Amino acid sequence: MSTDNFNQYVTEEFETKTRDLLTDSSPDIQPVFGELGIICNRSDISSVCKLLKDDPEISMKYLRSISVVDWVEHMEVVYHLSSIEHMNRIVVKVKIPLEDLRVDSVINVWAGADWHEREGHDLFGIEFIGHPDMAPLILYEGFEGFPGRKSFEIPSQETLYGD
């Protein structure tokens, strides 16, 4: 039986360090399923990400992905961060209300946020403020609707191609 499949990515020391670093914006920090989950205010996301990246001991230099989750009552943007030197992982979550689907872009922190954010804009209609180019990436120009959302219905064969 192998033991490697349930790795833990958070040590107590790492958790306290992260807590100390982010005292100003006071987000909700909790270890969840082996990772450190941070639930952050929408306005703080850019500064929190910058702190996490620049701190030499936490050093979240690697942005793995940005995902958008449609919770119907609100949207959520999830940032998966990781450090190359240490086996630490952080998940930052931002709640976004439906009335105002906007969040600050983190493209200035990691250049690799570029296409992930454009994808989130394509599929879920989230606007990333400060992103230089929000042109459609995965969908073609003129596509109507946001196919990632729960409310999007996959069109039937008849609608797409006729009888």
Next chain:
Amino acid sequence: METKATVIRDQDSDTAELRINMGPQHPATHGVFRMVLTLDGERVVNVEPHIGYLHRGSEKLSEGENFQQITTLFDRLDYISNFNNEWVYVRVLERAMEVEIPERAEFIRIILGELNRVASHFLFYGTYGLDIGAMNPVMIGFRERERIQALFEGVSGARMMHNYFRVGGVKEDLPDGFVPAVNILLDQLKRGYEDARNTLTESEIFIERTAGIGKLGPEKTLDYGVTGPVLRAAGVDYDIRKADPYSMYSQLDFKIPLGSHGDCYDRYMVRMLEIEQSINIIEQCVANLPEGPIQGKVPRILRPPEGDFFVHGENPRGDLGVYLVSAGGTVRPYRLKIRGPSFSNLMALSSMMEGAYLADSTVILGSLDIVLGEVDR
């Protein structure tokens, strides 16, 4: 869509910039990838990549499928390394449901996953040679890959879309005579590897075409989230099999080949050396393949608990991650996000290509070894 070349004349200077379109139906784009290149003479000044031609909505489709059915969608993401894709997907459920996997199943997975890596790198070897204008490598690359695919067909019944990994283990036990067949295959692969090395690695023309081309340093690669051989070619020691070991990798003895220049030749070299290491891993696994069950204890209907889970694994192209959001008690995922390595690697294309010669553009694109099925999902 622009299909003709257009000339844009700059008012302030005498040089005229030329915009040309490459792809989506271009053999050197390895699928349906399009880029619009702006040229100043023979130099590329700007690259505008266009993706999405192969978008099938795998993430959205998976929200309507049962957990067992989604493996088939993962086969079709990175269609060059199907076993590795399936592996990451089943692992996310295994982590969520805390399933323990029998040792034999783990070894089978490693053998197939590493063979798949070898097959993928041989395919890269062949097509990369072709990108540069060498005709021999494609014959060697496909010959060796086909041997591996034939073995996969014996194991899973399909050359490519295997659907063989299951949550908790694998679909069925290995066929009779698998171990001797792998041993014969490994001997053949080693000879094929020698052929491959003698044809390209020390070829002066090849070195001239690739060394020093498409350089990307460690800082920039990390900034773009580039992983896999492209990252390691820049000298960053990051391989998930070592950095965040899964399955039985921590008990196996292998090395991570690293480059130092971060250019096209180093990317090629890292992949070639990885073939050696993978063959080494397979040999260790075949020699120690234990007897026993191939399937752990898993409920008939998969219902992972509520929560979100992220699992990643080292694919031939880099870090493939799956982010599963489970509503708890349901037989379908609430949301499934796939983090494809080719997607992030392709983002760094512009900064590699700007300033390079037009003739080098295919050399640089080929060195990334992208699979569009995974970029577009």
